[in-house]
Amino acid sequence: MDTDDLSRFCCQNTDCPDHGIRGRGNLTVCARYGPHQRRLLYCKTCKARFSERKGTPLFDTRLPEAKVVEVLAHIAEGCGVRKTGRLVGVNKDTVVRLSLLAGQHAQQLHDKLVAFSPEDTGGPVR
Protein backbone atom coordinates (compact mmCIF):
# COMPACT_ATOMS: atom_id res chain seq x y z
CA MET A 1 0.00 0.00 0.00
CA ASP A 2 2.96 2.25 0.37
CA THR A 3 3.01 3.59 -3.13
CA ASP A 4 4.32 7.08 -2.87
CA ASP A 5 3.69 8.20 -6.38
CA LEU A 6 4.41 11.88 -6.14
CA SER A 7 4.42 12.55 -9.84
CA ARG A 8 1.15 14.44 -9.64
CA PHE A 9 2.35 16.71 -6.90
CA CYS A 10 4.45 19.78 -7.21
CA CYS A 11 5.99 22.24 -4.80
CA GLN A 12 3.46 24.70 -3.41
CA ASN A 13 5.98 27.32 -2.42
CA THR A 14 5.62 30.12 -4.96
CA ASP A 15 9.20 31.25 -4.29
CA CYS A 16 10.59 27.87 -5.19
CA PRO A 17 12.30 27.37 -8.56
CA ASP A 18 10.43 24.09 -8.84
CA HIS A 19 7.07 25.57 -7.91
CA GLY A 20 4.30 24.12 -10.02
CA ILE A 21 6.58 21.68 -11.79
CA ARG A 22 5.74 18.03 -11.51
CA GLY A 23 7.90 15.00 -11.71
CA ARG A 24 11.09 16.77 -10.75
CA GLY A 25 11.91 14.32 -8.04
CA ASN A 26 12.24 17.20 -5.63
CA LEU A 27 9.45 15.99 -3.39
CA THR A 28 9.65 13.37 -0.72
CA VAL A 29 7.24 12.24 1.95
CA CYS A 30 8.51 13.41 5.30
CA ALA A 31 5.58 12.47 7.48
CA ARG A 32 2.03 11.25 7.61
CA TYR A 33 -0.67 12.77 9.69
CA GLY A 34 -4.32 12.61 10.59
CA PRO A 35 -6.83 9.82 10.56
CA HIS A 36 -6.42 9.32 6.82
CA GLN A 37 -2.66 9.35 6.96
CA ARG A 38 -2.31 12.31 4.68
CA ARG A 39 1.19 12.77 3.47
CA LEU A 40 3.28 15.71 4.42
CA LEU A 41 5.55 16.47 1.52
CA TYR A 42 8.98 17.95 1.64
CA CYS A 43 10.60 19.83 -1.21
CA LYS A 44 14.32 19.25 -1.41
CA THR A 45 14.77 22.33 -3.56
CA CYS A 46 13.41 24.94 -1.18
CA LYS A 47 13.06 22.82 1.95
CA ALA A 48 9.40 23.68 2.30
CA ARG A 49 6.93 21.29 3.84
CA PHE A 50 3.30 21.14 2.87
CA SER A 51 0.33 18.85 2.91
CA GLU A 52 -0.38 16.70 -0.09
CA ARG A 53 -3.83 18.23 -0.04
CA LYS A 54 -2.59 21.77 -0.32
CA GLY A 55 -3.45 23.27 -3.67
CA THR A 56 -6.36 20.94 -4.25
CA PRO A 57 -10.03 21.68 -3.69
CA LEU A 58 -10.03 19.00 -1.06
CA PHE A 59 -7.70 20.95 1.11
CA ASP A 60 -9.00 23.06 3.92
CA THR A 61 -12.65 22.32 3.53
CA ARG A 62 -14.71 21.30 6.45
CA LEU A 63 -16.69 18.90 4.37
CA PRO A 64 -15.92 15.23 4.48
CA GLU A 65 -13.98 14.22 1.43
CA ALA A 66 -16.86 12.04 0.22
CA LYS A 67 -19.15 15.07 0.14
CA VAL A 68 -16.61 17.11 -1.77
CA VAL A 69 -16.28 14.35 -4.33
CA GLU A 70 -20.05 14.11 -4.58
CA VAL A 71 -20.42 17.84 -5.13
CA LEU A 72 -17.76 17.85 -7.82
CA ALA A 73 -19.28 14.82 -9.47
CA HIS A 74 -22.63 16.56 -9.73
CA ILE A 75 -21.01 19.69 -11.11
CA ALA A 76 -19.15 17.58 -13.62
CA GLU A 77 -22.43 16.02 -14.67
CA GLY A 78 -23.75 19.46 -15.41
CA CYS A 79 -25.98 19.86 -12.38
CA GLY A 80 -26.64 23.44 -11.42
CA VAL A 81 -25.32 24.85 -8.18
CA ARG A 82 -28.70 24.90 -6.51
CA LYS A 83 -29.59 21.41 -7.60
CA THR A 84 -26.22 20.06 -6.56
CA GLY A 85 -26.54 21.67 -3.15
CA ARG A 86 -29.95 20.15 -2.71
CA LEU A 87 -28.97 16.68 -3.87
CA VAL A 88 -25.80 16.46 -1.87
CA GLY A 89 -27.14 18.37 1.08
CA VAL A 90 -24.64 21.18 1.30
CA ASN A 91 -24.96 24.93 1.19
CA LYS A 92 -25.02 26.31 -2.33
CA ASP A 93 -22.26 28.76 -1.41
CA THR A 94 -20.11 25.77 -0.64
CA VAL A 95 -20.95 24.30 -4.01
CA VAL A 96 -19.94 27.55 -5.70
CA ARG A 97 -16.68 27.69 -3.79
CA LEU A 98 -15.80 24.11 -4.57
CA SER A 99 -16.62 24.43 -8.23
CA LEU A 100 -14.49 27.55 -8.51
CA LEU A 101 -11.62 25.81 -6.80
CA ALA A 102 -12.16 22.80 -8.97
CA GLY A 103 -11.91 24.94 -12.06
CA GLN A 104 -8.54 26.21 -10.96
CA HIS A 105 -7.35 22.75 -10.22
CA ALA A 106 -8.91 20.79 -12.99
CA GLN A 107 -5.70 18.93 -13.66
CA GLN A 108 -5.19 17.81 -10.12
CA LEU A 109 -8.83 16.94 -9.89
CA HIS A 110 -8.65 14.85 -12.95
CA ASP A 111 -5.76 12.96 -11.44
CA LYS A 112 -7.35 12.63 -8.08
CA LEU A 113 -10.93 11.96 -8.93
CA VAL A 114 -10.72 9.90 -12.07
CA ALA A 115 -13.62 7.93 -10.71
CA PHE A 116 -16.10 10.62 -11.61
CA SER A 117 -14.59 11.59 -14.91
CA PRO A 118 -17.76 12.09 -16.91
CA GLU A 119 -16.35 11.45 -20.32
CA ASP A 120 -13.18 11.23 -22.25
CA THR A 121 -12.17 14.70 -23.25
CA GLY A 122 -9.46 13.48 -25.53
CA GLY A 123 -6.08 12.01 -24.82
CA PRO A 124 -4.74 10.83 -21.52
CA VAL A 125 -3.93 13.64 -19.15
CA ARG A 126 -0.78 13.19 -17.17
Ligand SMILES: [Zn+2]
Ligand atom coordinates in the same frame (compact mmCIF):
# COMPACT_ATOMS: atom_id res chain seq x y z
ZN1 LIG B 1 10.08 23.83 -3.44
